[in-house]
């Protein structure tokens with residue numbers, strides 16, 4: 157099946173995806189009441205896998221779903237193996253919903269979560285060297301964007317609007333502050349300083365975002381976790397998006413503001429892309445699988 161995995165892990169078993177069934181009373185189906193995570197296996201090991209599992213655990217805790225993520229590495233190892241993806245680059249999707257219960261907003265505490273995961277081949281370029289354009293939109297999502305929940309309708313609508321209008325992403329602003337994009341975080345470079353929105357409840361604290369901030373700190377690039385205002389956009393010199401599958405994507409245009417001409421990526425974005433590539437190569441060669 158194109159783009160569907162052949163095998164999925166569902167509630168303790170790895171089964172053909174065509175046989176995987178979930179109750180219509182699952183709260184994930186009824187309310188989008190669940191958390192998900194996406195991570196990559198590159199060169200045979202998980203790229204910041206522990207950080208992804210930690211975020212999954214923290215988000216589950218935030219919405220009061222009890223699930224011990226320490227069982228996942230063993231499960232994922234088997235899943236990757238039966239998916240014939242051992243030592244291959246792939247994307248791993250994990251979702252944990254609250255489970256099955258009669259439809260009521262308030263949730264029971266004594267139900268088993270529904271756990272699903274799959275792995276798909278996923279090849280990324282060494283460096284994402286194709287600049288992309290984005291458009292802005294008022295952040296109409298809720299106020300807990302720090303929770304990586306499966307109810308992604310706001311993000312889905314925003315991204316669909318961007319794609320249908322020929323752009324890669326929609327970038328949100330809230331009270332004039334640029335927050336993040338529909339499935340990525342955003343960084344700006346202004347007067348040689350790198351800026352990104354602080355990791356509060358208005359954004360998802362991306363694993364790639366944290367990696368980029370650390371890379372800047374270790375390499376004497378000044379970085380501030382401070383929001384750029386919409387009114388700052390004409391003064392910005394460079395802008396880029398970060399995300400697990402996006403990696404680091406230079407932005408050539410935000411609405412009418414042009415940052416890149418003739419695909420010439422700005423010097424700080426380019427440097428960070430190179431540092432990210434070096435890290436990717438060293439991490440994935442050095443680190444064992446998460447255990």
Ligand SMILES: Cc1ncc(COP(=O)(O)O)c(C=O)c1O
Nearest residue numbers: 339340341360362363364399400
């Ligand atoms: C809303 C949002 N912000 C940021 C990100 C980037 O997070 P990460 O770097 O962990 O993939 C994502 C990823 O899915 C996202 O959905």
